Amino acid sequence: MKKIFLILTLIFVFNFNAFSQASSVENVRIRLFSDKNIEQVMFIPSFGSYFLETEQGDKLKLSKTTKLIVKDLDGQLEIKINDTIYKKAKKINLTPSGLKSFFQIKPLNPQITERRYEDGLEITSKNKSLFIINVVKTDNYIAGVVQSETWGATTNIDFFKVQAICCRNYLMNNLEKHAGEGYNLCDGVHCQAYKTRANKKEVTEGAYKSKGEVIVDSQGNIIETLFHSNSGGETVNAKDVWGKDVPYLVSVEDSFSVGGKHYQWEKYIKLKDWLNYFRNKGLNIKDKEIEDALLTFSQESGRKTDIMGISLKTIREDFDLKSTYFNVQKWGGEVKLTGKGYGHGVGMSQEGAIKMCEEGYEYWEVIEHYFKGVKVIKQ
Numbered sequence: 001m002k003k004i005f006l007i008l009t010l011i012f013v014f015n016f017n018a019f020s021q022a023s024s025v026e027n028v029r030i031r032l033f034s035d036k037n038i039e040q041v042m043f044i045p046s047f048g049s050y051f052l053e054t055e056q057g058d059k060l061k062l063s064k065t066t067k068l069i070v071k072d073l074d075g076q077l078e079i080k081i082n083d084t085i086y087k088k089a090k091k092i093n094l095t096p097s098g099l100k101s102f103f104q105i106k107p108l109n110p111q112i113t114e115r116r117y118e119d120g121l122e123i124t125s126k127n128k129s130l131f132i133i134n135v136v137k138t139d140n141y142i143a144g145v146v147q148s149e150t151w152g153a154t155t156n157i158d159f160f161k162v163q164a165i166c167c168r169n170y171l172m173n174n175l176e177k178h179a180g181e182g183y184n185l186c187d188g189v190h191c192q193a194y195k196t197r198a199n200k201k202e203v204t205e206g207a208y209k210s211k212g213e214v215i216v217d218s219q220g221n222i223i224e225t226l227f228h229s230n231s232g233g234e235t236v237n238a239k240d241v242w243g244k245d246v247p248y249l250v251s252v253e254d255s256f257s258v259g260g261k262h263y264q265w266e267k268y269i270k271l272k273d274w275l276n277y278f279r280n281k282g283l284n285i286k287d288k289e290i291e292d293a294l295l296t297f298s299q300e301s302g303r304k305t306d307i308m309g310i311s312l313k314t315i316r317e318d319f320d321l322k323s324t325y326f327n328v329q330k331w332g333g334e335v336k337l338t339g340k341g342y343g344h345g346v347g348m349s350q351e352g353a354i355k356m357c358e359e360g361y362e363y364w365e366v367i368e369h370y371f372k373g374v375k376v377i378k379q
């Protein structure tokens with residue numbers, strides 16, 4: 001009896017910890033301009049006011065017109081306020097004083113176009129350049145990522161909900177990605193592109209209305225939300241691309257991708273190059289049957305995984321093809337590849353998801369169409 005009680009207690013404690021960890025992330029630390037060495041940067045409050053604090057314990061209120069310039073000086077920061085030197089410090093925190101605040105940040109050396117972000121900022125010096133961290137509310141970060149990655153494709157709010165939920169899944173699964181460097185995620189494609197705050201009404205509405213929602217598999221684990229541009233009409237098993245079976249990343253029929261912007265493609269390759277490629281892979285191209293198979297390869301009746309044992313994934317990489325979903329025909333001295341879809345084809349087709357949302361499907365129906373056996377839950 002005691003044993004059962006102990007096990008139940010352990011299960012409860014474990015689940016409680018897992019749950020509270022995921023749901024208690026109110027702020028995240030995102031490194032800005034992470035792919036550049038920034039020596040000098042300008043900060044201007046755009047909305048609301050900010051406090052400038054240093055490790056020396058001082059606190060100065062900045063108004064909306066204050067121009068703050070921070071320069072790296074051999075491991076120290078030189079702070080200028082409205083072109084006058086204010087002081088030197090090792091660490092600067094810019095904390096918002098109101099409920100909603102955002103700022104403009106512009107690297108001056110090197111010169112990079114200014115960006116706008118919400119909430120706080122922390123600047124230190126590391127390896128002779130500025131180490132700039134946006135300390136941002138999780139929901140504001142998610143909205144910013146959705147706008148950075150998908151704005152321009154549609155104005156459909158449900159699609160932005162789908163994107164926000166996928167983005168939240170990624171964040172939850174990767175909170176420790178840069179833990180050793182003192183932040184959660186970077187602003188580049190290495191993590192998720194985060195180049196702006198969200199200021200488009202449809203994006204913010206989509207992000208905030210799906211607040212706290214994540215996608216879990218049948219075991220309750222937060223899933224990896226892989227996506228691509230267009231599936232060509234049928235998505236791909238994760239196993240066929242990466243060799244690892246993932247129960248929710250399995251092939252589904254996808255009529256919603258048909259006719260999308262990246263639905264079709266063509267490519268011509270010299271006949272000699274095509275055949276020699278397979279000869280170098282060990283095939284006897286002098287054998288008429290093998291040659292025929294290489295010149296008449298077809299996926300008309302559905303996606304395949306290889307051409308005579310050579311994986312389509314490898315062929316796609318070697319010939320720089322938009323997808324693995326193509327047919328081959330001889331075309332004079334060349335072969336003509338007629339293809340469908342764009343990207344690896346695993347998980348969600350972005351163009352298909354947009355089409356579903358525009359046709360009136362609910363955002364969770366879109367998610368359940370592309371990821372098998374999953375559920376959207378609110379944390």
Ligand SMILES: [Zn+2]
Pocket residue numbers: 177178185186187188190191192
């Ligand atoms: Zn990163």
